[in-house]
Amino acid sequence: MVSLKINGKAVEVPEGATILEAADKLGVHIPTLCRLDIPEFSLHNQGASCRVCMVEVAGRRNLAPACATPVMPDMEVKTHTARVINARRTIVELILSNHPKTCLTCPKSTACELQSLAAELSIQGIAFSGQTSRHTVDASSPAYARDMNKCVLCRRCETMCSTVQTVNALSGLNRGFATCIGPAFNMPISDSVCVSCGQCVAVCPTAALSEVNNAAEVWAAIKDPDKFVVVQTAPAVRAALGEAFGIPAGVPVTGKMAAALRMFGFDRVFDTDFAADLTIMEEAAEFIHRFKHGGKLPILTSCCPGWVKFFEHQFSDMLDVPSTCKSPQQMFGAIAKTRLAEELKVDPARMVVVSVMPCIAKKYEAGRADMGRDGRPDVDIVITTRELVKMIREAGINFAALQDEAFDDPMGESTGAGVIFGASGGVLEAALRTAYEWITGKTLDAVDFTALRGLRGIKEATVDVDGMPVKVAVAGGLGNARKLLEDIRAGKKQYHIIEVMACPGGCIDGGGQPYHRGRTDILKKRMKALYAEDKSKVLRKSHENPFIKKLYAEFLGEPHSKLAHELLHTHYVKRPRM
Ligand code: SF4
Ligand code: SF4
Ligand code: SF4
Known part of the structure; x- marks a missing residue:
């Protein structure tokens, strides 16, 4: 440990720590523009590129960047002298001098x-x-x-x-x-x-x-009397949306969100969790088929479009390994424009499917050439959680004061398994709940696979399925996915199922969520919110969802039927590595 003084206060930090880290420990705020902390990756960017964090160090003539200066024994640092503040102002003014002055409309x-x-x-x-x-x-x-x-x-x-x-x-x-x-x-x-x-x-x-902001397209569709506009909301959105309206992180706002969307004027307000249950039906059936008939293993989940494009570029020799299931967003759209349109007697050409996602990759996914049917996309418009926040503000809705409302039936009903899709490890946990019961024919009482939960980049477990060891792994973030896949390619590791999410903590950490600025505590609270919602549900296994059962009985037939394949499955394309 190294002892030093910051603004006259003593502090001890490990050798090799920076002045910025020592100041953090004391609760002294030193501003910076380039610092990037990703605690779950032990990654602390010390590029010192912005120079805003300059401080005075006794005995040194020049100011020092706090983020890139290691602490020394008995060092004396001053963080907010007149000289330091003037230097910071000059640096920021120089940055601003080369910055468009368009803040009002940015x-x-x-x-x-x-x-x-x-x-x-x-x-x-x-x-x-x-x-x-x-x-x-x-x-x-x-x-x-x-x-x-x-x-x-x-x-x-x-x-x-x-x-x-x-x-x-x-x-x-x-x-x-x-x-x-x-x-x-x-x-x-x-x-x-x-x-x-x-x-x-x-x-x-x-x-x-x-x-890309697509909110204007949503307002236009809602206003158009010729359109029938349905909206779906992904599981992770409810865990973070409240943060923008002063509701503490970790408080799910599912009911308020449904109420706000109904106030916008959507014709139906549904839940992507329903389609997450549907994804599990197809994915678990695909796994069991490969498992029992010597098919290609491990099966890789395919519900994250960022991950899908990553393996198309980086592992194009392994395109037969991932599941062929579309993501819940796309499955939702495919069923909305067929079965739902038929039930509601709405011409699918008039139906507009809007998605609210924690994710910007979903905007790209909706336009992929392999999605949609008969020249019609499954999903028409995708907005992120952040865009939804802006729309709620534009509409003048007092979000925090809204009374909870339920989603519409039939595509608003989901099990706890559908909810946990939003957290890293949740898709795999949901798949295991169903696969276990389908393989063994027995009831699974202990549905919480806690070894798969949390923010660790790679999680591994062996699940006992009636005496058969099933080896599973979860990768959060694409760097971790690369590590797992390279080990598999080299024959160093074997698994039966792997879940990959492009965003390090899964969708709760998605690129379209309210900014958390590296606050792991916020991510943990979002995760907790989803597991709490799962626990509060009477039904926690996807195959128990009564509306999913009805969908198969009256429309799809069974998982992997010809129609299920046509609507709910896809294929992948080889893309250049560089
Ligand atoms: S694009 Fe944004 S994150 Fe990247 S260097 Fe520029 S300001 Fe920084
Ligand atoms: S981090 Fe940004 S540039 Fe890199 S793959 Fe993701 S979206 Fe693309
Ligand atoms: S993990 Fe990230 S990129 Fe993947 S679906 Fe979730 S939010 Fe989108």
């Missing part, structure tokens, strides 16, 4: 870290003017836009994309005022290996990276 307004920093430093004018950067906005992706005019070159996105996700879609390009962060040769992001996971968007401090 998509990140009120959530921008640069805006907050300027306020924190009481910056009321910019002393510098002159040449500025000019970049063309890359709007090639259906998921997110790259506006490098707003980039502060903090490189958080690059760390996230390369170190955590191992996608390597982003890196520094050019020099001087032309410097930006982008794909090789500054090609359009949609032509690159980017998988649209949105984790770079989640950590970008400004609107240099921001999701």
